[in-house]
Amino acid sequence: MTSRPAVVPAPAAIPDRLSPVDGLAQLSFLVYGTLERLAAEHDLSIVQTRLLGVLRDRKPTMNQLAKLLGLDKSSVTGLVDRAQRRGLVARVPSTADRRAVLVNLTDDGRSLVSQVSTRFEAEVSTMLGLLPSRDRQALSRIMSRLLAAHAADEGVDLFADLDAG
Amino acid sequence: MTSRPAVVPAPAAIPDRLSPVDGLAQLSFLVYGTLERLAAEHDLSIVQTRLLGVLRDRKPTMNQLAKLLGLDKSSVTGLVDRAQRRGLVARVPSTADRRAVLVNLTDDGRSLVSQVSTRFEAEVSTMLGLLPSRDRQALSRIMSRLLAAHAADEGVDLFADLDAG
DNA sequence: TATTGTTATACTCTATAACTATA
DNA sequence: TATAGTTATAGAGTATAACAATA
Numbered sequence: 001m002t003s004r005p006a007v008v009p010a011p012a013a014i015p016d017r018l019s020p021v022d023g024l025a026q027l028s029f030l031v032y033g034t035l036e037r038l039a040a041e042h043d044l045s046i047v048q049t050r051l052l053g054v055l056r057d058r059k060p061t062m063n064q065l066a067k068l069l070g071l072d073k074s075s076v077t078g079l080v081d082r083a084q085r086r087g088l089v090a091r092v093p094s095t096a097d098r099r100a101v102l103v104n105l106t107d108d109g110r111s112l113v114s115q116v117s118t119r120f121e122a123e124v125s126t127m128l129g130l131l132p133s134r135d136r137q138a139l140s141r142i143m144s145r146l147l148a149a150h151a152a153d154e155g156v157d158l159f160a161d162l163d164a165g
Numbered sequence: 166m167t168s169r170p171a172v173v174p175a176p177a178a179i180p181d182r183l184s185p186v187d188g189l190a191q192l193s194f195l196v197y198g199t200l201e202r203l204a205a206e207h208d209l210s211i212v213q214t215r216l217l218g219v220l221r222d223r224k225p226t227m228n229q230l231a232k233l234l235g236l237d238k239s240s241v242t243g244l245v246d247r248a249q250r251r252g253l254v255a256r257v258p259s260t261a262d263r264r265a266v267l268v269n270l271t272d273d274g275r276s277l278v279s280q281v282s283t284r285f286e287a288e289v290s291t292m293l294g295l296l297p298s299r300d301r302q303a304l305s306r307i308m309s310r311l312l313a314a315h316a317a318d319e320g321v322d323l324f325a326d327l328d329a330g
Numbered sequence: 331t332a333t334t335g336t337t338a339t340a341c342t343c344t345a346t347a348a349c350t351a352t353a
Numbered sequence: 354t355a356t357a358g359t360t361a362t363a364g365a366g367t368a369t370a371a372c373a374a375t376a
Contacts, residue, residue, distance in 0.1 A: 017305070017306070017309050018305065018308065018309045018312070019305065020289075020290075020293050020301055020304060020305040020308075021285075021286050021289045021290055021293065023304075023305055023308035023309055023312065024192070024196055024289055024293070024304075024308065025196060025200075025285075025289065026308075026312055027189070027192075027193065027308050027311065027312060028192065028193040028194075028195075028196035028197050029193075029197070030193075030312070030315065031189055031190060031193035032193050032194070032197045035190075045365070045366080047365090047366070047367095048365090061334080061335090062334075062335060062336095063333085063334060063335080071366090071367075071368090072367070072368055072369080073334080073335065073336090074335085074336075074337080074367085074368070074369080074370095075366070075367050075368070076335090077335070077336055077337085078365080078366070078367085079365090079366075079367095082364095082365075082366090094334095097333090097334080097375080097376075098334095098374080098375060098376085099333070099334040099335070099374065099375045099376070100333095100334060100335080100375095101334080101335070120186075120190075121186050124185075124186045124189055124190070125185075125186055127311070127315055127318075128185050128186070128189070128311070130311065130314035130315060130318060131307065131310060131311055131314065135307045135310060135311075136185055138303055138307060139185060139188075139189075139304070139307045139308075139311075140182070140183065140184065140185040140188055141182070142296065142300045142303060142304045142307075143183065143185070143188035143189065143191075143192050143304075144182050144183045144188055145296060145300060146192065146292070146293070146295065146296055146300075146304075147183065147188065147191055147192060147195070149295035149296065150195065150292055150295060153292075153295060210342070210343080212342090212343070212344095213342090226357075226358090227357070227358060227359095228356085228357060228358080236343090236344075236345090237344070237345055237346080238357075238358065238359090239344085239345070239346080239347095239358085239359075239360080240343070240344050240345070241358090242358070242359055242360085243342080243343070243344085244342090244343075244344095247341095247342075247343095259357095262352080262353075262356090262357080263351080263352060263353085263357095264351065264352045264353070264356070264357040264358070265352095265356095265357060265358080266357080266358070
């Protein structure tokens with residue numbers, strides 16, 4: 001029962017005890033902003049970082065990429081264009097379907113996303129290091145539980161196939 | 166010690182136990198995405214929602230607004246233009262400084278941000294409701310602790326004045 | 331006919347630089 | 354001179370609609 005739900009976390013106002021919703025909102029903005037800042041150090045936007053991120057263990061078609069990123073295929077064309085211009089990804093014609101184009105991470109792209117990823121991991125770890133070890137463990141356990149419960153609640157199919165649909 | 170730090174939370178891959186960093190990252194994307202989706206239902210972007218959010222308890226100048234949102238003043242001009250065109254905010258000339266312009270929430274703007282805020286609160290509460298009550302309390306406590314520790318670590322001045330600097 | 335990807339177009343969001351009006 | 358705000362311009366990111374090539 002928060003009287004003023006914080007859509008925008010007020011950075012300078014952190015009372016002793018936040019409501020769960022406010023705490024989650026502020027923490028989410030903090031983590032999201034951290035990734036944004038670290039990516040920007042490498043001239044990457046969040047969406048460019050996500051693009052490289054999903055390509056780390058996939059070589060999807062443009063269409064599959066659109067589904068993975070939740071974007072229209074025309075948006076992905078521009079996104080990949082700009083990443084390709086920087087030499088971070090490559091387009092490879094599909095041999096199986098001559099309409100299709102496979103998108104690949106280049107070595108430069110892989111190196112870049114690894115750097116951002118490592119920096120992010122380090123920064124968040126440092127932040128979590130501010131907590132007593134027991135809290136950190138409890139937080140980890142509860143967050144896993146929450147994500148699992150939410151996934152189940154949304155009916156997420158853990159074996160959903162990219163090619164399906 | 167995660168072998169593959171998740172810059173991009175893979176939505177379909179939620180193992181039993183996430184590393185604290187991965188859990189935090191995935192949870193943050195989930196909460197951020199929730200706000201984005203709810204705002205979009207009212208044709209608001211995240212940044213427009215933030216704009217309305219910071220105006221709920223302030224009537225800042227354009228300059229102060231730029232600092233609050235972390236944007237260049239020219240970006241804020243456009244942001245406020247579009248919100249004003251929709252009747253969500255109003256520009257009021259400052260009487261104290263005839264160069265300055267104060268930005269106000271209109272009744273429509275206040276109503277809209279309240280709706281989004283309420284929906285967000287409800288949605289996140291529902292998600293948190295998936296947790297046992299004890300976990301929810303522990304999560305709340307730990308998140309508050311983490312945010313406070315981080316703020317202290319960053320040397321945040323809780324009494325920072327808008328007009329200062 | 332249906333699907334894959336691109337192009338044309340329009341809009342939001344962002345920043346830099348130049349400008350006007352005030353201080 | 355310095356500050357507040359706008360404008361001009363450029364670019365990223367997004368979507369819709371229309372299109373060409375292939376299935």
